Amino acid sequence: MRVVICPDKFAGTLSAVEAAEAIAQGWRNVAPNDELVLRPIADGGPGFVEVLHKALGGSLLEVPATDPLGRPVAGQVLIVGETAYIESAQATGLHHLSPAERDPKITTTRGLGTLVRAAIRADAKRIVIGLGGSATNDGGAGMLGELGVYAQSEIGIPFPAGGQWLAQCASLGWVLGNVPLKRMQEQGVEIIGASDVDSPLTGPSGASAVYGPQKGATPQDVELLDAALANWATVLERDLPTCPPKLAELPGGGAAGGLGAAILAIGGRIVSGIDLIRDLTGLDGAIAGAGVVITGEGSFDYQSLRGKVIAGVAAAARDEGIPCVVLAGRVTTGRREQGAAGVTEAHSLTDHFGSTEQAMAEPARGLRELAERVARQHVA
Incomplete structure (x- = not known):
C-alpha cells in the first residue's frame, strides 16, 4: 500500500x-x-521555508535579521530559480518572545523587511512571503520602513517601531537615494503573501481583535491597535498609488498582524498558504x-x-x-x-x-x- x-x-x-x-x-x-x-506541509507560518526547501531544493541564502524586538536573529531566503521564498516568522515570530515580552504595541516587522531586501539584492523576480505565527501588529509598517517608506508625523518625524504609533501617522515619508520598494516596482517584481487566514485588517474579525490577545494585547490595546491600523490603511490608500481601495476591508489584510495589508498596498496579492504548498510540493x-x-x-x-x-x-x-x-x-x-x-x-x-x-x-x-x-x- x-x-x-x-x-x-x-x-x-x-x-x-x-x-x-x-x-x-x-x-x-x-x-x-x-x-x-x-x-511535510506548512501553511505559511513557521516551517514554510524548511518544507519548501525539502520539496523544491534551491539554495538557502543566510541573512542576519532582527526579531520582533529588534534583537539579532538568523534568517534565510530560499532561492529557487527566479523566485525567493521567505518565512515571515523567522523575523516576526511569536516564538522569539517569552510570554513577558509579548506586547504588540511595540513589536515590529522590520526584520522581515531585511529578508525582503536580501531577496531584491538576489535579483528575485517573484517574492513569496509565508505569513503566520507573528508577534506583531504593526500593519507591516516595519517591513515597509526597511524597504524605504515610513510612517511619519505631521512635521515629518519618523515614528519608533510598533503599531501603537500608527494612530498618529499623518503621511508616508521616503528615504533618500536607492529605495528598495521603488526598485522592486521598477523591475516588476511580483510579491505574494501566503496565508492561512482571510481576516480583514480591522474590525471585529480583524488583526487586532482576533489575534492581538494571543500576542499579549489587553482589551484596551486591541481598541488602540484597531484604530491605529484603520488610520494606517487610510494613509496607505492616499499616499501609495499601488494601494487598492478599501484596504482595511480586504480579505487577508489582517494576516500576520496586518502584514497582508502592507503586501496588498504595494501591489502584491494574498493567496492560500496551504493551496500554494499543495501545488508546489x-x-x-x-x-x-x-x-x-x-x-x-x-x-x-x-x-x-x-x-x-x-x-x-x-x-x-x-x-x-x-x-x-x-x-x-x-x-x-x-x-x-x-x-x-x-x-x-x-x-x-x-x-x-x-x-x-x-x-x-x-x-x-x-x-x-x-x-x-x-x-x-x-x-x-
Missing part, C-alpha cells in the same frame, strides 16, 4: 519534517514493505491512488478546519475518496466536524500518553506509536 504522510509542524516540539519522519518510522515498524511518500498528485493519507499538527481544533494544513490535506484526500487520518498533539474537534472536513479518524498524543506534559516531552515517540497503531488497523 502507498501511504502519504504530510503533517504540519507540532509547534514547540517538532518541525513538519521531523513529525513526518517519526510517523514514517512507526508505520515501517509494522508494514516495512509499504510505499511511504513523505510530504505536488501533494495532490502524491495523494491520488494512495491507500491512506496521514496528516497532523500540534492542536487539531476549530482553526485547523479554516484554511490550515489539516483542512487542505483532508479536502484533497476526500476528493480522491481516500481515508485521511489525523495524528495531533491534542484533538478538540468533534467527529461530525472531522467527517465534514474529510477526516476519517483522529488520534491525540495527549490521550495516548494520558498527560499533556508527556505528550510535549516525547512527541516523536508518541507519533511513532500512534502510527504503529494506525498501521495495524489499516494493514489488517
Whole structure:
C-alpha cells in the first residue's frame, strides 16, 4: 500500500519534517514493505521555508535579521530559480518572545523587511512571503520602513517601531537615494503573501481583535491597535498609488498582524498558504491512488478546519475518496466536524500518553506509536 504522510509542524516540539519522519518510522515498524511518500506541509507560518526547501531544493541564502524586538536573529531566503521564498516568522515570530515580552504595541516587522531586501539584492523576480505565527501588529509598517517608506508625523518625524504609533501617522515619508520598494516596482517584481487566514485588517474579525490577545494585547490595546491600523490603511490608500481601495476591508489584510495589508498596498496579492504548498510540493498528485493519507499538527481544533494544513490535506484526500487520518498533539474537534472536513479518524498524543506534559516531552515517540497503531488497523 502507498501511504502519504504530510503533517504540519507540532509547534514547540517538532518541525513538519521531523513529525513526518517519526510517523514514517512507526508505520515501517509494522508494514516495512509499504510505499511511504513523505510530504511535510506548512501553511505559511513557521516551517514554510524548511518544507519548501525539502520539496523544491534551491539554495538557502543566510541573512542576519532582527526579531520582533529588534534583537539579532538568523534568517534565510530560499532561492529557487527566479523566485525567493521567505518565512515571515523567522523575523516576526511569536516564538522569539517569552510570554513577558509579548506586547504588540511595540513589536515590529522590520526584520522581515531585511529578508525582503536580501531577496531584491538576489535579483528575485517573484517574492513569496509565508505569513503566520507573528508577534506583531504593526500593519507591516516595519517591513515597509526597511524597504524605504515610513510612517511619519505631521512635521515629518519618523515614528519608533510598533503599531501603537500608527494612530498618529499623518503621511508616508521616503528615504533618500536607492529605495528598495521603488526598485522592486521598477523591475516588476511580483510579491505574494501566503496565508492561512482571510481576516480583514480591522474590525471585529480583524488583526487586532482576533489575534492581538494571543500576542499579549489587553482589551484596551486591541481598541488602540484597531484604530491605529484603520488610520494606517487610510494613509496607505492616499499616499501609495499601488494601494487598492478599501484596504482595511480586504480579505487577508489582517494576516500576520496586518502584514497582508502592507503586501496588498504595494501591489502584491494574498493567496492560500496551504493551496500554494499543495501545488508546489505536488501533494495532490502524491495523494491520488494512495491507500491512506496521514496528516497532523500540534492542536487539531476549530482553526485547523479554516484554511490550515489539516483542512487542505483532508479536502484533497476526500476528493480522491481516500481515508485521511489525523495524528495531533491534542484533538478538540468533534467527529461530525472531522467527517465534514474529510477526516476519517483522529488520534491525540495527549490521550495516548494520558498527560499533556508527556505528550510535549516525547512527541516523536508518541507519533511513532500512534502510527504503529494506525498501521495495524489499516494493514489488517
